[in-house]
Amino acid sequence: xxxxRFQSLLAGLGAAALMATTAYSQDLxxxxxxxxxxDFEGSLSILDKKTDDxxxxxxxxxxxxxxxxxxxxxxxxxxxxxxxxxxxxYWDWLGRAFxxxxxxxxxxxxxGLASKARAAxxxxxxxxxxxxxxxxxxxxxxxxxxxxxxxxxxxxMAIADKTAKLDPAEGYFEAAKLAxxxxxxxxxxxxxxQAVASAPHEIGHLLALARFLANQGRTKESDAVFQQAxxxxxxxxxxxxxxxxxxxxxxxxxxxxxNLLQRYVKAxxxxxxxxxxxARKLLxxxxxx
Numbered sequence: 001x002x003x004x005r006f007q008s009l010l011a012g013l014g015a016a017a018l019m020a021t022t023a024y025s026q027d028l029x030x031x032x033x034x035x036x037x038x039d040f041e042g043s044l045s046i047l048d049k050k051t052d053d054x055x056x057x058x059x060x061x062x063x064x065x066x067x068x069x070x071x072x073x074x075x076x077x078x079x080x081x082x083x084x085x086x087x088x089x090y091w092d093w094l095g096r097a098f099x100x101x102x103x104x105x106x107x108x109x110x111x112g113l114a115s116k117a118r119a120a121x122x123x124x125x126x127x128x129x130x131x132x133x134x135x136x137x138x139x140x141x142x143x144x145x146x147x148x149x150x151x152x153x154x155x156x157m158a159i160a161d162k163t164a165k166l167d168p169a170e171g172y173f174e175a176a177k178l179a180x181x182x183x184x185x186x187x188x189x190x191x192x193x194q195a196v197a198s199a200p201h202e203i204g205h206l207l208a209l210a211r212f213l214a215n216q217g218r219t220k221e222s223d224a225v226f227q228q229a230x231x232x233x234x235x236x237x238x239x240x241x242x243x244x245x246x247x248x249x250x251x252x253x254x255x256x257x258x259n260l261l262q263r264y265v266k267a268x269x270x271x272x273x274x275x276x277x278x279a280r281k282l283l284x285x286x287x288x289x
Contacts, residue, residue: 088128095120
């Protein structure tokens with residue numbers, strides 16, 4: 001009888017543990033979905049901030065990053081990389097967090113934080129040389145950072161060459177960014193057009209070309225590329241944002257810009273789109289609310 005009661009107790013404990021695990025998994029899935037739709041506060045509100053679970057801490061780190069709290073983001077992402085250093089994605093996000101801290105910190109702290117960002121990006125590429133996002137982040141670091149912090153155009157070009165082997169369109173796009181930094185604008189345009197030709201349905205490359213042409217004062221050509229983007233992805237919120245941003249910079253069609261931004265802030269966007277707070281800032285410039 002005692003043994004039977006003990007078995008029943010164990011069964012009850014097992015069922016309770018299973019229910020708790022199921023509820024935890026459901027909460028994590030729900031928090032991930034909120035993150036994807038840019039409700040970072042909502043995502044954080046249902047996550048356990050004191051857990052040792054790697055997946056949870058990774059999501060918390062990304063939530064804090066997207067919320068602009070880069071210090072808390074690095075705290076959680078450091079836990080994640082320490083717990084599982086084999087994931088390239090973890091190192092890449094840690095690099096992003098240190099990078100944003102470097103950009104927003106006091107001048108005396110920036111170099112050290114920037115160096116940590118570079119080390120994390122390099123580790124991400126070392127762990128997985130085919131991680132496209134890590135390659136892109138490392139390319140941007142090499143492109144923008146001064147030589148004494150490990151940056152350099154030659155290093156950036158080497159990463160662009162690696163990227164081109166995995167994704168030719170993205171390789172052209174990175175080569176275009178490098179050409180712009182060198183003020184080789186004809187080359188930059190040629191590479192952007194090659195990126196578009198290689199992936200004609202990739203709206204990001206079309207928008208980059210449209211913005212480039214606008215910056216060169218070639219308004220009609222820019223408008224034509226925006227129209228092409230409209231045909232490819234008419235309901236892409238990113239298109240509305242970039243188009244409005246360009247119009248505001250050119251100080252023309254401001255009513256259209258306001259309408260596009262109002263549409264954007266009401267839209268369901270993802271973490272791959274510009275943050276809505278940036279759209280609200282632009283909206284204020286054109287008298288919107």
